[in-house]
Amino acid sequence: xxxxxxxxxxxxxxxxxxxxxxxxxxxxxxxxxxxxxxxxxxxxxxxxxxxxxxxxxxxxxxxxxxxxxxxxxxxxxxxxxxxxxxxxxxxxxxxxxxxxxxxxxxxxxxxxxxxxxxxxxxxxxxxxxxxxxxxxxxxxxxxxxxxxxxxxxxxxxxxxxxxxxxxxxxxxxxxxxxxxxxxxxxxxxxxxxxxxxxxxxxxxxxxxxxxxxxxxxxxxxxxxxxxxxxxxxxxxxxxxxxxxxxxxx
Ligand code: URA
Numbered sequence: 001x002x003x004x005x006x007x008x009x010x011x012x013x014x015x016x017x018x019x020x021x022x023x024x025x026x027x028x029x030x031x032x033x034x035x036x037x038x039x040x041x042x043x044x045x046x047x048x049x050x051x052x053x054x055x056x057x058x059x060x061x062x063x064x065x066x067x068x069x070x071x072x073x074x075x076x077x078x079x080x081x082x083x084x085x086x087x088x089x090x091x092x093x094x095x096x097x098x099x100x101x102x103x104x105x106x107x108x109x110x111x112x113x114x115x116x117x118x119x120x121x122x123x124x125x126x127x128x129x130x131x132x133x134x135x136x137x138x139x140x141x142x143x144x145x146x147x148x149x150x151x152x153x154x155x156x157x158x159x160x161x162x163x164x165x166x167x168x169x170x171x172x173x174x175x176x177x178x179x180x181x182x183x184x185x186x187x188x189x190x191x192x193x194x195x196x197x198x199x200x201x202x203x204x205x206x207x208x209x210x211x212x213x214x215x216x217x218x219x220x221x222x223x224x225x226x227x228x229x230x231x232x233x234x235x236x237x238x239x240x241x242x243x244x245x246x247x248x249x
Pocket of ligand 1: 116
Protein backbone atom coordinates (compact mmCIF):
# COMPACT_ATOMS: atom_id res chain seq x y z
CA UNK A 1 0.00 0.00 0.00
CA UNK A 2 1.36 3.46 -0.85
CA UNK A 3 1.71 5.79 2.10
CA UNK A 4 -0.45 8.93 2.07
CA UNK A 5 1.85 11.96 1.78
CA UNK A 6 1.85 14.47 4.61
CA UNK A 7 2.81 18.12 4.85
CA UNK A 8 3.13 20.73 7.52
CA UNK A 9 -0.01 22.84 7.29
CA UNK A 10 1.93 26.12 6.99
CA UNK A 11 4.01 24.73 4.12
CA UNK A 12 0.94 23.33 2.35
CA UNK A 13 -1.00 26.61 2.50
CA UNK A 14 2.06 28.70 1.60
CA UNK A 15 2.61 26.51 -1.48
CA UNK A 16 -1.05 26.89 -2.40
CA UNK A 17 -0.51 30.65 -2.43
CA UNK A 18 -2.55 31.60 0.64
CA UNK A 19 0.13 33.61 2.45
CA UNK A 20 3.64 33.30 3.88
CA UNK A 21 4.27 30.55 6.41
CA UNK A 22 4.53 33.13 9.18
CA UNK A 23 1.17 34.66 8.21
CA UNK A 24 -0.41 31.22 8.10
CA UNK A 25 0.84 30.47 11.61
CA UNK A 26 -0.92 33.65 12.74
CA UNK A 27 -4.13 32.73 10.90
CA UNK A 28 -4.08 29.34 12.62
CA UNK A 29 -3.47 30.83 16.07
CA UNK A 30 -6.38 33.19 15.49
CA UNK A 31 -8.70 30.25 14.82
CA UNK A 32 -9.21 31.09 11.14
CA UNK A 33 -8.20 27.62 9.96
CA UNK A 34 -10.51 24.73 10.84
CA UNK A 35 -10.23 20.99 10.31
CA UNK A 36 -13.43 18.96 10.61
CA UNK A 37 -15.06 21.99 12.19
CA UNK A 38 -12.49 22.47 14.98
CA UNK A 39 -9.82 25.21 15.05
CA UNK A 40 -6.42 23.95 13.80
CA UNK A 41 -4.18 26.06 16.00
CA UNK A 42 -0.67 24.72 15.34
CA UNK A 43 0.26 25.36 11.71
CA UNK A 44 3.58 23.53 12.10
CA UNK A 45 1.68 20.25 12.58
CA UNK A 46 1.79 17.71 9.76
CA UNK A 47 -1.47 16.62 8.13
CA UNK A 48 -2.22 13.81 5.70
CA UNK A 49 -2.90 15.04 2.16
CA UNK A 50 -5.92 12.86 1.55
CA UNK A 51 -8.34 13.97 -1.16
CA UNK A 52 -11.11 14.63 1.32
CA UNK A 53 -8.91 17.31 2.91
CA UNK A 54 -10.32 19.79 0.40
CA UNK A 55 -13.74 19.42 2.03
CA UNK A 56 -12.49 19.08 5.62
CA UNK A 57 -10.03 21.97 5.82
CA UNK A 58 -11.58 25.43 5.84
CA UNK A 59 -9.62 28.68 5.68
CA UNK A 60 -11.49 31.86 6.60
CA UNK A 61 -14.77 30.06 6.02
CA UNK A 62 -13.85 28.76 2.54
CA UNK A 63 -13.11 25.21 1.47
CA UNK A 64 -9.47 24.50 0.66
CA UNK A 65 -8.19 25.12 -2.88
CA UNK A 66 -7.38 22.03 -4.97
CA UNK A 67 -4.49 20.03 -3.53
CA UNK A 68 -1.38 19.75 -5.72
CA UNK A 69 -1.81 17.35 -8.64
CA UNK A 70 -4.92 18.76 -10.24
CA UNK A 71 -5.94 19.83 -13.74
CA UNK A 72 -8.47 22.19 -15.23
CA UNK A 73 -9.91 23.15 -18.56
CA UNK A 74 -10.24 26.69 -19.85
CA UNK A 75 -12.39 27.85 -22.73
CA UNK A 76 -9.64 30.06 -24.04
CA UNK A 77 -10.98 33.30 -25.46
CA UNK A 78 -9.40 35.04 -28.44
CA UNK A 79 -6.72 37.61 -27.66
CA UNK A 80 -5.09 36.00 -24.62
CA UNK A 81 -1.69 34.37 -24.85
CA UNK A 82 -0.32 31.15 -23.39
CA UNK A 83 3.28 32.33 -23.44
CA UNK A 84 4.64 34.88 -21.01
CA UNK A 85 7.05 35.95 -23.78
CA UNK A 86 4.23 37.31 -25.95
CA UNK A 87 2.52 40.65 -25.44
CA UNK A 88 -1.02 40.96 -24.14
CA UNK A 89 -3.14 39.42 -21.41
CA UNK A 90 -2.21 35.88 -20.36
CA UNK A 91 -4.37 32.80 -19.84
CA UNK A 92 -2.97 32.81 -16.30
CA UNK A 93 -4.81 36.09 -15.66
CA UNK A 94 -8.06 34.11 -15.97
CA UNK A 95 -7.23 31.96 -12.93
CA UNK A 96 -8.19 32.91 -9.37
CA UNK A 97 -5.36 35.21 -8.17
CA UNK A 98 -4.27 32.79 -5.43
CA UNK A 99 -3.84 29.98 -7.96
CA UNK A 100 -1.24 32.07 -9.77
CA UNK A 101 0.98 31.95 -6.67
CA UNK A 102 1.01 28.15 -6.34
CA UNK A 103 4.16 26.05 -6.13
CA UNK A 104 4.28 23.78 -8.10
CA UNK A 105 2.98 26.31 -10.59
CA UNK A 106 0.09 25.69 -12.95
CA UNK A 107 1.14 25.52 -16.61
CA UNK A 108 -0.69 25.12 -19.87
CA UNK A 109 -0.70 21.67 -21.48
CA UNK A 110 0.76 22.71 -24.82
CA UNK A 111 -0.30 26.05 -26.23
CA UNK A 112 -2.91 27.72 -28.35
CA UNK A 113 -2.07 30.82 -30.40
CA UNK A 114 -3.34 34.19 -29.26
CA UNK A 115 -5.85 34.08 -32.15
CA UNK A 116 -7.05 30.54 -31.40
CA UNK A 117 -9.96 29.86 -29.06
CA UNK A 118 -11.30 26.76 -27.34
CA UNK A 119 -10.24 23.89 -25.14
CA UNK A 120 -7.00 24.47 -23.23
CA UNK A 121 -5.89 22.25 -20.36
CA UNK A 122 -3.79 23.47 -17.45
CA UNK A 123 -2.19 21.51 -14.64
CA UNK A 124 0.43 21.58 -11.88
CA UNK A 125 1.15 17.88 -12.49
CA UNK A 126 4.23 17.55 -14.69
CA UNK A 127 3.76 13.82 -15.28
CA UNK A 128 0.18 14.33 -16.46
CA UNK A 129 1.23 17.21 -18.71
CA UNK A 130 3.89 15.01 -20.29
CA UNK A 131 1.46 12.13 -20.82
CA UNK A 132 -0.97 14.39 -22.69
CA UNK A 133 1.57 16.09 -24.96
CA UNK A 134 3.92 13.14 -25.55
CA UNK A 135 3.43 11.77 -29.10
CA UNK A 136 3.73 8.28 -27.57
CA UNK A 137 0.24 8.56 -26.11
CA UNK A 138 -1.40 9.60 -29.41
CA UNK A 139 -3.76 12.12 -27.87
CA UNK A 140 -5.51 13.66 -30.88
CA UNK A 141 -6.54 17.30 -31.02
CA UNK A 142 -9.53 18.39 -33.05
CA UNK A 143 -9.99 21.90 -34.43
CA UNK A 144 -12.75 23.72 -36.24
CA UNK A 145 -11.11 25.76 -38.99
CA UNK A 146 -12.48 28.75 -40.91
CA UNK A 147 -10.59 29.56 -44.12
CA UNK A 148 -10.05 32.73 -46.16
CA UNK A 149 -10.68 30.91 -49.46
CA UNK A 150 -12.59 27.81 -50.58
CA UNK A 151 -10.63 24.56 -50.41
CA UNK A 152 -9.47 23.25 -53.77
CA UNK A 153 -10.25 19.55 -53.22
CA UNK A 154 -6.95 17.81 -52.51
CA UNK A 155 -6.54 18.90 -48.90
CA UNK A 156 -7.94 15.81 -47.17
CA UNK A 157 -5.72 13.45 -49.19
CA UNK A 158 -2.67 15.63 -48.69
CA UNK A 159 -3.15 15.77 -44.91
CA UNK A 160 -3.92 12.05 -44.68
CA UNK A 161 -0.84 11.02 -46.67
CA UNK A 162 1.71 11.50 -43.88
CA UNK A 163 4.12 13.08 -46.35
CA UNK A 164 3.40 16.79 -45.94
CA UNK A 165 6.56 18.65 -45.04
CA UNK A 166 6.11 22.01 -43.35
CA UNK A 167 8.42 24.82 -44.30
CA UNK A 168 11.67 24.77 -42.34
CA UNK A 169 11.15 21.23 -41.00
CA UNK A 170 12.88 17.98 -41.89
CA UNK A 171 10.27 15.43 -40.79
CA UNK A 172 6.90 15.03 -42.54
CA UNK A 173 3.71 15.47 -40.57
CA UNK A 174 1.92 12.40 -39.27
CA UNK A 175 -1.35 11.66 -41.10
CA UNK A 176 -4.19 13.96 -40.06
CA UNK A 177 -7.92 13.68 -40.74
CA UNK A 178 -9.87 16.43 -42.47
CA UNK A 179 -13.64 16.54 -42.47
CA UNK A 180 -15.12 19.13 -44.83
CA UNK A 181 -18.00 21.08 -43.31
CA UNK A 182 -18.39 23.70 -46.06
CA UNK A 183 -16.27 25.27 -48.82
CA UNK A 184 -14.35 27.36 -46.28
CA UNK A 185 -14.97 25.38 -43.13
CA UNK A 186 -13.54 22.08 -41.90
CA UNK A 187 -12.75 19.96 -38.85
CA UNK A 188 -9.10 18.94 -38.69
CA UNK A 189 -7.80 16.29 -36.32
CA UNK A 190 -4.05 16.19 -35.74
CA UNK A 191 -1.89 13.91 -33.63
CA UNK A 192 1.09 16.18 -33.06
CA UNK A 193 1.56 19.63 -31.60
CA UNK A 194 3.98 21.40 -33.88
CA UNK A 195 4.36 25.16 -33.83
CA UNK A 196 1.35 26.85 -35.53
CA UNK A 197 0.64 23.44 -37.02
CA UNK A 198 -2.89 23.92 -38.34
CA UNK A 199 -2.20 27.37 -39.78
CA UNK A 200 0.96 26.09 -41.49
CA UNK A 201 -0.82 23.03 -42.89
CA UNK A 202 -3.38 25.18 -44.66
CA UNK A 203 -0.70 27.69 -45.69
CA UNK A 204 0.99 24.74 -47.44
CA UNK A 205 -2.20 24.38 -49.55
CA UNK A 206 -2.15 28.08 -50.50
CA UNK A 207 -4.96 28.96 -48.09
CA UNK A 208 -5.12 31.02 -44.91
CA UNK A 209 -6.72 30.12 -41.58
CA UNK A 210 -8.99 32.92 -40.42
CA UNK A 211 -10.59 31.29 -37.40
CA UNK A 212 -9.33 28.39 -35.33
CA UNK A 213 -11.14 26.80 -32.40
CA UNK A 214 -10.11 23.65 -30.52
CA UNK A 215 -13.08 21.42 -29.76
CA UNK A 216 -11.51 18.20 -28.43
CA UNK A 217 -8.39 16.85 -26.79
CA UNK A 218 -8.49 13.07 -27.11
CA UNK A 219 -12.05 12.09 -26.26
CA UNK A 220 -12.60 15.16 -24.07
CA UNK A 221 -14.88 17.78 -25.61
CA UNK A 222 -15.11 21.44 -24.67
CA UNK A 223 -18.44 21.58 -22.82
CA UNK A 224 -21.06 23.71 -24.57
CA UNK A 225 -21.90 25.44 -21.28
CA UNK A 226 -18.33 26.56 -20.51
CA UNK A 227 -18.30 30.24 -21.50
CA UNK A 228 -15.21 31.84 -23.10
CA UNK A 229 -12.79 32.71 -20.29
CA UNK A 230 -14.37 30.26 -17.83
CA UNK A 231 -12.48 27.43 -16.14
CA UNK A 232 -13.61 24.08 -14.77
CA UNK A 233 -11.70 21.53 -12.77
CA UNK A 234 -11.17 18.20 -14.57
CA UNK A 235 -12.89 15.19 -13.04
CA UNK A 236 -11.48 11.66 -13.11
CA UNK A 237 -13.93 10.94 -15.93
CA UNK A 238 -12.58 13.92 -17.93
CA UNK A 239 -9.02 12.66 -17.45
CA UNK A 240 -10.01 9.17 -18.57
CA UNK A 241 -11.75 10.67 -21.63
CA UNK A 242 -8.54 12.40 -22.74
CA UNK A 243 -6.80 9.06 -23.09
CA UNK A 244 -9.85 7.04 -24.22
CA UNK A 245 -9.83 8.66 -27.62
CA UNK A 246 -12.88 7.60 -29.59
CA UNK A 247 -11.47 9.06 -32.79
CA UNK A 248 -9.22 6.15 -33.70
CA UNK A 249 -6.10 8.29 -33.06
N1 URA B 1 -2.38 24.98 -34.69
C1 URA B 1 -2.19 26.31 -34.86
O1 URA B 1 -1.77 26.74 -35.93
N2 URA B 1 -2.50 27.12 -33.84
C2 URA B 1 -2.99 26.70 -32.66
O2 URA B 1 -3.26 27.51 -31.78
C3 URA B 1 -3.18 25.32 -32.49
C4 URA B 1 -2.87 24.48 -33.51
